[in-house]
Each structure stands twice: as structure tokens, then as C-alpha cells.
Amino acid sequence: xxxxxxxxxxxxxxxxxxxxxxxxxxxxxxxxxxxxxxxxxxxxxxxxxxxxxxxxxxxxxxxxxxxxxxxxxxxxxxxxxxxxxxxxxxxxxxxxxxxxxxxxxxxxxxxxxxxxxxxxxxxxxxxxxxxxxxxxxxxxxxxxxxxxxxxxxxxxxxxxxxxxxxxxxxxxxxxxxxxxxxxxxxxxxxxxxxxxxxxxxxxxxxxxxxxxxxxxxxxxxxxxx
Ligand SMILES: Nc1nc2c(ncn2[C@@H]2O[C@H](COP(=O)(O)OP(=O)(O)OP(=O)(O)O)[C@@H](O)[C@H]2O)c(=O)[nH]1
Ligand SMILES: [Mg+2]
Numbered sequence: 516x517x518x519x520x521x522x523x524x525x526x527x528x529x530x531x532x533x534x535x536x537x538x539x540x541x542x543x544x545x546x547x548x549x550x551x552x553x554x555x556x557x558x559x560x561x562x563x564x565x566x567x568x569x570x571x572x573x574x575x576x577x578x579x580x581x582x583x584x585x586x587x588x589x590x591x592x593x594x595x596x597x598x599x600x601x602x603x604x605x606x607x608x609x610x611x612x613x614x615x616x617x618x619x620x621x622x623x624x625x626x627x628x629x630x631x632x633x634x635x636x637x638x639x640x641x642x643x644x645x646x647x648x649x650x651x652x653x654x655x656x657x658x659x660x661x662x663x664x665x666x667x668x669x670x671x672x673x674x675x676x677x678x679x680x681x682x683x684x685x686x687x688x689x690x691x692x693x694x695x696x697x698x699x700x701x702x703x704x705x706x707x708x709x710x711x712x713x714x715x716x717x718x719x720x721x722x723x724x725x726x727x728x729x730x731x732x733x734x735x736x737x738x739x740x
Contacts, residue, residue, distance in 0.1 A: 553598065553606040556738055557631030562623045564650055565615040567636035568677035571721045573612050576600075576731070581722070588614045591622065601728055602735050617650075620657055627661035632738065634673045637705070639682035639696075639718070648701050652708040659712050672709060673734065676718040680726075684718075692718045 559576075561569050570588050574581045578600025591613040599605045611626060613619050627633050635658060641647040655672070662670055679685065679692060687695050693716055696702045706714065715737060719730040 553604060556605050556607050556735070558609045558629075559607050559632050559634060560611060560623075560626040560630030561634045561636070562613070562619070562626070562654070563615050563636030563675075563677075564638065564641075564647065564654070566641075567615055567638045568675070568721045569615060569636055570612055572634075572636065572675060572677070573610055575721060575727045576607065576610065588612055590614075591619075599731065599735075601731050605735060620654070623654070624657055624661040627658055628665045629667075631667065631669070632673065633658060633662065633671070634675055636675045636677050638678045639676050639684065640678040642682065642699070642701050648705065651705055655705060655708045659709060662712060670711075671713045671715065673737075674714055674716045675721075675730070676716060677721050679718045680720040680723070689718075 561572060563569055565587065566585070570586075571581060573594070576599060577594060577597055591611060594610045594612070595608070597607040597610050599607065608631075613622060635654065637651055638647070658672055662672070676692075676696065684692055684695060696716065696718070697706070717730055717733060720726040721730075
């Protein structure tokens with residue numbers, strides 16, 4: 516059992532969400548009936564260290580063609596009124612893409628304080644790099660700080676565990692990934708740095724269309740719940 520009881524409830528809830536998400540039935544309809552016109556999901560704020568998959572995630576949300584070669588993001592770009600290509604009944608008010616470097620940590624705090632939904636990306640293929648893991652813990656603590664100062668009154672972090680296909684969990688049954696992640700000492704320390712805040716965890720291969728589709732379905736369902 517995890518010691519992070521406050522976050523544990525959310526994390527356990529996520530285990531269920533992930534099971535639903537990975538349950539293998541692509542055609543499973545959303546539990547939320549589609550509204551007749553585009554419904555706002557509010558703003559998404561998205562961050563993570565370099566190469567965690569932020570730009571890839573945002574490109575997938577926007578339905579943009581992704582470049583085959585990795586291009587580091589060098590500036591801050593705000594996308595407004597993003598209609599979700601795979602869930603066109605929903606629109607995200609704004610999404611910011613920026614580099615995942617230390618000099619952006621203050622920008623991140625500011626975005627978290629103002630934004631509606633917070634997404635932090637963790638690259639599972641780098642989890643055993645101790646410098647990377649420490650940087651993630653620092654980011655998560657900064658995120659909690661910023662959330663506590665937010666006037667929005669919501670206390671939840673959505674963790675997207677990317678690169679699952681390139682991680683040591685690539686052979687784990689997809690429905691079990693989240694449960695197995697919680698047993699990893701490095702991941703547990705990361706979750707512990709989110710003490711007091713509910714965390715929803717999603718795992719995906721962001722470059723894979725099917726995996727992303729399921730991820731998006733799960734996120735939209737959870738935001739609507
Ligand atoms: N195999 C695999 N590759 C991924 C995944 N997510 C992203 N990538 C690849 O990882 C690389 C980094 O992704 P980016 O989206 O550029 O990462 P970023 O967080 O925007 O990085 P910066 O802009 O440098 O901060 C790219 O080559 C992506 O194609 C994933 O889930 N699985
Ligand atoms: Mg980028």
C-alpha cells in the first residue's frame with residue numbers, strides 16, 4: 516500500500532480509469548453522451564522535462580501532422596480554441612507549448628495558477644536516470660505549490676506517463692501498467708512529492724494513434740465525471 520494516502524485515492528481511481536482505457540475495445544462509446552455543439556473543457560496547461568512528449572501530445576490533441584524528426588521547442592506558443600480532432604464535440608480554450616527547460620519553471624507556476632486542467636508528462640523510458648527523476652520531483656513540488664496558490668480551487672494533477680512502449684514496462688499488460696508503476700520505487704517517490712493532491716495517471720505511447728485515441732477518450736471522460 517502506498518504511503519501517499521491523500522494522493523492514493525486519486526491514484527487508485529486512476530487504476531480503474533486506466534483499465535477502462537486499456538480494456539481493448541476501440542469502439543466503446545464514451546459514457547458521456549456527446550453534446551449537440553462544441554463544449555468547452557476549459558484551458559489545458561501542459562509541461563514536463565525536454566523529450567517528455569509535450570509537443571507530441573499537443574499535436575495529437577490538435578490533429579496536426581507530427582514531424583518524424585524530433586524538434587526541440589524553443590519558444591512559447593499558445594493555441595486558442597483547439598477543437599479536439601478525435602473528439603470534435605469538445606473544444607479546449609487554450610493550450611500552451613513551451614520548452615521543458617529549467618528556465619521555464621516560473622512560466623509553469625504561472626500557468627498552473629491560472630489554468631483549468633494541469634497535465635504533467637513523465638517520460639517512462641528515462642525513469643532510471645536519477646537526475647531526471649530528481650528534476651521531475653522538483654517540478655511536481657512546484658506544481659503543488661502553484662496549485663495551492665491558485666484561485667481556481669481545484670487540486671488535481673493529471674500525469675501522462677509517456678513512452679510506455681520504450682520503457683521497462685513495455686511488455687506489461689496494458690491494463691496493469693498503472694498498478695505496476697505504483698510498485699516502482701522511483702515512481703513512488705515521485706507520487707510522494709505530490710502529497711496532498713489528487714493525481715490521475717494515464718500511460719500511453721503518444722506516437723501511436725490507437726493509444727492516443729484511448730488516452731484522449733479516458734481524459735475526456737474523467738474531466739466530465
Ligand atoms: N516511442 C515514443 N516516442 C515518443 C512518445 N512521445 C513522444 N515521443 C517522441 O519523443 C521525442 C520527444 O517528443 P517531444 O514531443 O518533442 O517532447 P517535448 O516534451 O515537446 O520536448 P521539448 O520541446 O524539447 O521540451 C519525439 O521524437 C517524439 O516523437 C511515446 O509515447 N513513445
Ligand atoms: Mg516540445
